[in-house]
Amino acid sequence: MARMRRAGAGIALATTIALLAACSSGGDTPSGDGTTAGGGNKGEAVTLQWWHNSNTGDGKVYYDKVADDFEAANPGVTIEVNAMQHEDMVDKLAAAMQSGDMPDIYMERGGGELADHVAAGLTKDLSEGAADTIAKLGGTVSGFQVDGKTYALPFSIGVVGFWYNKALFAEAGIDNPPTTWDEMYDAIDKLKAKGIAPISVGAGDGWPAAHYWYYFALRQCKQDVLVDAVGSLDFSDPCFVRAGESLQELLDAQPFNDGFLSTVAQKGATSASGLLATGKVAIELQGHWEPGVMQGITDEIGEAGIGENLAWFAFPAVTGGEGDPAAQLGGGDAWAVSEKAPDAAVDFAAYLLSDEIQKGFAELDMGLPTNSSASKYVSDAALASLLEVRDASPFVQLYFDTAFGPAIGDAMNAKIVDLFAGKASPQDIVDATQAAADLEK
Amino acid sequence: MADEATARLGVTASPATSTPTVPVAGRASARPAAGRPGGRRGNGASIRKGLEITLFVAPALALLTLFVAVPIARAVQISFFKWKGYGDFEKFVGLDNYRRVLENTEFIEAFQHNMIIVVASIAIQLPLGLAIALLLNRKMRFQGTIRTLIFVPYVISEVIAGVIWYQMFVPNEGLIDTVLDKVGLSGPQQGFLGTLETALPALVVVLTWKYLGLAVILFLAGLQGVPEELYEAAQLDGASWWQIQRRITVPMLGPTLRTWAFLSMIGSLQLFDMVWVLTRGGPANATSTMATFLVQQGMQRSNFGIAAAASVILFVVALVMALTYQRFIMNRDNTVTVVRRKKVRR
Numbered sequence: 001m002a003r004m005r006r007a008g009a010g011i012a013l014a015t016t017i018a019l020l021a022a023c024s025s026g027g028d029t030p031s032g033d034g035t036t037a038g039g040g041n042k043g044e045a046v047t048l049q050w051w052h053n054s055n056t057g058d059g060k061v062y063y064d065k066v067a068d069d070f071e072a073a074n075p076g077v078t079i080e081v082n083a084m085q086h087e088d089m090v091d092k093l094a095a096a097m098q099s100g101d102m103p104d105i106y107m108e109r110g111g112g113e114l115a116d117h118v119a120a121g122l123t124k125d126l127s128e129g130a131a132d133t134i135a136k137l138g139g140t141v142s143g144f145q146v147d148g149k150t151y152a153l154p155f156s157i158g159v160v161g162f163w164y165n166k167a168l169f170a171e172a173g174i175d176n177p178p179t180t181w182d183e184m185y186d187a188i189d190k191l192k193a194k195g196i197a198p199i200s201v202g203a204g205d206g207w208p209a210a211h212y213w214y215y216f217a218l219r220q221c222k223q224d225v226l227v228d229a230v231g232s233l234d235f236s237d238p239c240f241v242r243a244g245e246s247l248q249e250l251l252d253a254q255p256f257n258d259g260f261l262s263t264v265a266q267k268g269a270t271s272a273s274g275l276l277a278t279g280k281v282a283i284e285l286q287g288h289w290e291p292g293v294m295q296g297i298t299d300e301i302g303e304a305g306i307g308e309n310l311a312w313f314a315f316p317a318v319t320g321g322e323g324d325p326a327a328q329l330g331g332g333d334a335w336a337v338s339e340k341a342p343d344a345a346v347d348f349a350a351y352l353l354s355d356e357i358q359k360g361f362a363e364l365d366m367g368l369p370t371n372s373s374a375s376k377y378v379s380d381a382a383l384a385s386l387l388e389v390r391d392a393s394p395f396v397q398l399y400f401d402t403a404f405g406p407a408i409g410d411a412m413n414a415k416i417v418d419l420f421a422g423k424a425s426p427q428d429i430v431d432a433t434q435a436a437a438d439l440e441k
Numbered sequence: 442m443a444d445e446a447t448a449r450l451g452v453t454a455s456p457a458t459s460t461p462t463v464p465v466a467g468r469a470s471a472r473p474a475a476g477r478p479g480g481r482r483g484n485g486a487s488i489r490k491g492l493e494i495t496l497f498v499a500p501a502l503a504l505l506t507l508f509v510a511v512p513i514a515r516a517v518q519i520s521f522f523k524w525k526g527y528g529d530f531e532k533f534v535g536l537d538n539y540r541r542v543l544e545n546t547e548f549i550e551a552f553q554h555n556m557i558i559v560v561a562s563i564a565i566q567l568p569l570g571l572a573i574a575l576l577l578n579r580k581m582r583f584q585g586t587i588r589t590l591i592f593v594p595y596v597i598s599e600v601i602a603g604v605i606w607y608q609m610f611v612p613n614e615g616l617i618d619t620v621l622d623k624v625g626l627s628g629p630q631q632g633f634l635g636t637l638e639t640a641l642p643a644l645v646v647v648l649t650w651k652y653l654g655l656a657v658i659l660f661l662a663g664l665q666g667v668p669e670e671l672y673e674a675a676q677l678d679g680a681s682w683w684q685i686q687r688r689i690t691v692p693m694l695g696p697t698l699r700t701w702a703f704l705s706m707i708g709s710l711q712l713f714d715m716v717w718v719l720t721r722g723g724p725a726n727a728t729s730t731m732a733t734f735l736v737q738q739g740m741q742r743s744n745f746g747i748a749a750a751a752s753v754i755l756f757v758v759a760l761v762m763a764l765t766y767q768r769f770i771m772n773r774d775n776t777v778t779v780v781r782r783k784k785v786r787r
Contacts, residue, residue, distance in 0.1 A: 097527040116525055116743075204635075204723060259612035259632035261724035262640075270611045407525075410742040414547075414726070421637060421725035439541070 045076040046342045049103035051093065055083040059366045066360075070351055077344050097122055104341035105349055108152040108334045110143040111230075111398050112405020117336075118146045124337040125149045129346035133353045140370045142227075143398035144334050153353050156367025157332035158288025159390045160211055160315070160399075163382070167309045168196055168282040177313035181246075184316050188255045191282050198255040200281040202265030202272035203420050207401060209260075210413040211285055212250065213429065214400045215329050217243035219318035223327065223395050230403050233437035235430050239322060244419060244426025246318055251420060257281050261421055266293045269301050277305050285315070287330070288368055288386055312382045314389050327395040331402055333367070404437070411436035513756070519749035526743050538750035548751060551722070551729040552758075554641060558730070559709040561645045562652070563702050569649070570656030570701075571694075575686060577657070578664045588661070595654035603718025606647045610634045610719075634720050640727040644719060651715070652708075656701055663697030664690065699770055706766065710759045731755045 054063050060083050067079040082103065084092065089107070096102045102122060108114050117123045127134065127149045134141055134150050144152040164177065169187070172194045178184040191198040203209035218226065221239035229235060257263060257275055264271045269278055276284040277294035278301075284290070291310065298305030317325035335349040351357065358374035361367060368387055369375060375387050390396065401409025415432035418424035424432075520539070523532040542548050577588060594602065609616040612632035621628055629636040633643040667690060675685050691698075713732035716722060722729035722737065729737075731751065739748030 094526060116527075120527060122527075204721065206723075258630055259635045261631050261635035262607075262610070262720060263635075270608070270614065406741060406743045410737070417723065418725040421723075421727075423637065423725040 045078075046344050047078045047080060048105060048341070048345050048348060049080050049082065050105040050348070051082045051084065051089055051103040052107065053084060053086040053089045054366060055085055058364050062360055062364055062366070066352065066357055070348055074344065074347070077348075079348065102338040102340070104338055104345040105335055105352075106338065108144065108336040109402055110152065110154070110331065110334060111402035112408065113402065114144060114151055114336075115146050116405060118151055121339055123151045124339050124341060124346070125151060126153065126337060126346060126349065129343065130350040130353075133350040137353065137370055138372075139394070140332075140396060143331065143396070143403065144336075152334035152336035153349050154332050154334040154370045155353060155358070155361065157330055157370050157390065157396065158368045159328035159330035159386060159393070159396060160215070160285060160287045161328070161386060161389065162283050162285055162313050162315065163276060163290050164283045164311055164313065165276065165279060165281075165306055165309050166311050168279065172196060172282070177311070178316050179313075180316050181250075181318055185253055188253055192255075197257045197275070197281045199283045199285070200257040200263065200272040200275040201260050201285065201420075202263045203256075203260050203417050204262045205265040206410070206413040206417055207399075208265045208272060208285070209420050210401060210416045211329065211399070213243055213247050213412075213416045213419075214397070215285070215315045216246040216318065217323075217400070218327055218329055218397050219243075219315070219321040219323045219325065220246065222322045223324065226323075226397055233404075233408070233434075233441060235434045235437065240430045240433075241426045242321075244429050246321075247416075247419060248426060251422075261417070266297070269297060269303075271297070273297060274301075278303060279306060279309075288383065291380060291382060310382050312386050324394055326389075326393050327397060328390060328393040329399065330390065330396045331399045332370070404433075405440070407440055408433060408436045516749045516752050519745055520753050522746050524745045526745050534746065538746045539754065542747060542751045542754060547726055547729065548731070548734050550726050551731050551734040554728060555710055555712065555730050557641065558645065558648065558712060559706050562648060562705050562709050565645070565649050566653055566656045566705065567698065567702065570653055570660055571691075571698075573653070573657050574660035574664060575690065577661060588658070591657050592654040594651045595658075597651075599651070599714040600718050602647070602651055603715050606650075607634070607719055610643065631724075635724050637724060637727045640720055640724060644716065644728050647719065648712075648715060652705070656705075659697055659701050660694060663694045667693045703763070703766055703771065707759060707763060710755070710762065731758070 050067065052063055054060050063083065064081060067081050071077055071079055093103075093106060097117065097120070100122070108117070108123070114123065130150070130153060133153055137154065140154050140157050141150050144150060144154055162177070168191070169177070172187070172190040174187045174190055178187050188198045201208050201212070217240060220242045221237060225237045225239060229237075257272070257280070260272075263275075266273045268274050272284055273286065273290060273293045274297045275281045276290075277298050286293075294305060294310075314328065335352050337345045337349050353371055355371060355373045358369040358371040359377050362369040362374040362377035363379075365378070365380065368378065368383065368390070372391060375391060378384050378387055397403070399409075401413055403409070404412070412429065412433045415424050415429045419426070419429060518530070521533060521535060522530045523534050523538075524530055573591065577584060577591075597605075610633050612618055612628065612630070612635070615632070617633065618628050629639055633639045671689050671693075672685060675689060680688070711732055712730045713736070716728055716730055716733050717736070720728045722733040732755065735748045735751040735755065738744045738751060
């Protein structure tokens with residue numbers, strides 16, 4: 001029996017929506033004076049609203065300075081910086097989008113979410129306004145394009161790969177990190193023989209488990225098939241089923257931590273990241289944020305953590321796969337400009353991607369810079385090796401759940417977890433994804 | 442939706458808590474007729490009365506409209522559209538969202554889990570709570586301490602209790618596996634919360650732990666109202682302890698039991714927090730409920746139209762079950778009152 005509740009979750013949901021609507025129309029963030037509908041020629045006085053999530057420490061100081069410098073170089077432009085905690089920013093942004101009263105420069109994560117914003121007429125096409133910057137960023141902008149037009153400038157992009165414990169690898173007699181799945185299975189056997197749980201995965205949260213399927217799809221499918229799927233929402237190519245079969249093969253080897261189905265990704269010592277951080281498992285598939293996440297966990301429980309033993313290797317090649325073994329799965333954050341923002345906002349977004357600004361961004365470990373000239377300023381060794389792989393990759397596939405948008409992505413993730421639980425087949429994943437996609441057409 | 446239920450409860454709870462003192466039909470003379478507001482009043486008085494009621498009820502009614510009626514209406518409105526959480530309501534889909542929810546195997550599973558939890562809660566907590574209440578109803582040492590201990594889980598916030606139990610369920614290192622290990626047993630490899638077959642039973646165990654205290658306290662309160670003379674008389678007649686409980690205690694406790702079961706049922710239908718903290722409806726939807734389904738559809742998949750349709754369906758299910766229960770089960774308690782009234786009038 002559950003607690004008697006004053007309002008059911010349904011009402012709570014509806015109330016939230018209603019309140020969001022009410023708050024946002026209240027408008028505590030006027031989007032500046034004289035900054036309406038594409039106007040604002042250069043030299044004219046404009047005020048820009050900039051929302052970001054570097055709300056603490058050096059990052060906040062740095063971004064304040066960036067805004068000041070831009071104001072100094074562009075007389076007449078005033079930038080109102082609004083630095084928020086990440087979740088707050090996401091919530092406020094959702095409200096702002098609902099009311100149409102948006103900040104001029106804000107963060108996008110690309111994929112289906114961005115496509116929805118574009119379809120709703122909220123986000124400005126930067127293809128011409130920031131053409132030089134887009135050319136310099138190269139392939140990384142692909143996740144932020146809709147119908148060939150670029151709507152946001154990625155400033156931090158990372159890739160997913162295997163983080164591992166060098167000491168445990170040495171203990172199990174594994175000399176080099178695996179580059180093929182045969183070597184990977186060999187490593188798994190060696191670790192298990194030593195009584196070490198090979199890999200942790202936070203399948204309780206869905207997406208960490210889903211990353212395995214995404215990666216197998218990336219190795220099994222040609223780049224064209226994946227790129228086309230985002231537009232056509234067609235998953236009929238047999239490579240998608242083969243991705244599930246590869247994953248099934250991995251599951252049959254039983255490499256994961258006990259209780260992986262109820263393990264969460266990043267919270268506490270018993271989470272997937274916590275298990276790697278405390279030396280309980282040897283490997284975890286995660287994104288570029290992993291060192292920071294593990295640091296947070298070990299600080300919290302007061303342990304030394306994995307430290308110098310942390311290293312990184314890319315998702316191994318799959319024998320017979322049609323995908324490029326150098327292609328990587330990843331994603332990141334980008335600066336977007338709202339449809340109604342003045343031209344100066346586009347200039348500012350491009351300025352944020354300049355060599356100079358990205359250099360400072362990299363030096364402060366605020367993310368993984370997308371401007372290749374700044375790559376060398378990333379100091380952390382494991383992160384630097386990840387950057388090398390990212391920069392050498394012909395193609396970075398945006399996380400599928402982001403690329404296809406939450407409606408398809410979450411349905412896909414749920415079915416992938418079902419496969420982890422032994423409750424679905426490789427074909428079921430494709431069928432469920434296609435069914436969710438058909439509803440979006 | 443629950444407000445409807447709580448409002449109704451306000452009505453039904455009073456006979457329920459007072460009836461233990463109200464003897465069964467035959468001995469109704471215990472209460473005089475004087476206090477009964479049966480007499481007719483003058484017209485002027487009735488108008489004044491009406492004004493008074495309006496005046497006092499208006500603020501509550503306004504709040505109720507703003508925070509209950511409007512959101513419900515809004516949810517119903519959203520349920521007719523395909524809506525992603527921003528932009529105008531453009532894509533009117535009629536009843537399509539309802540069809541999609543009702544055809545969705547995830548929703549059907551969630552509905553089944555709700556029903557299992559409703560039945561399991563009542564089937565487990567009723568006998569267990571009754572047994573504990575009967576034991577605690579005698580004079581004994583540490584009575585207050587034991588009562589408090591049993592009630593403590595109910596007082597702990599559902600989220601905190603969930604986090605504690607999550608940690609206890611962690612495979613190998615959690616308390617439960619450690620204890621099992623000490624006595625030479627072992628839990629499932631995936632842990633109780635990570636195994637398809639054990640996740641829902643494990644959830645029911647936690648819910649029983651959490652809510653047994655409420656049942657016990659309510660039953661104890663009901664027991665306080667059973668007149669001592671009845672027991673004395675029964676004992677004089679040579680009735681056994683078992684007979685006394687069966688013939689006197691349980692029937693006298695009837696209204697309390699029925700009210701508790703009603704609360705339990707409505708709560709089980711709306712179950713969300715504990716599931717979300719322990720399993721998020723997983724593994725593979727093994728513990729999903731209608732509430733986790735609609736949060737997942739709305740918040741995680743941005744299918745607000747579907748989520749709204751699911752919430753309306755949840756509302757209707759809860760309402761129908763509540764009304765049915767009132768009509769066929771709680772009704773008995775009202776009948777007793779009616780019988781009493783008639784006797785009193787004569």
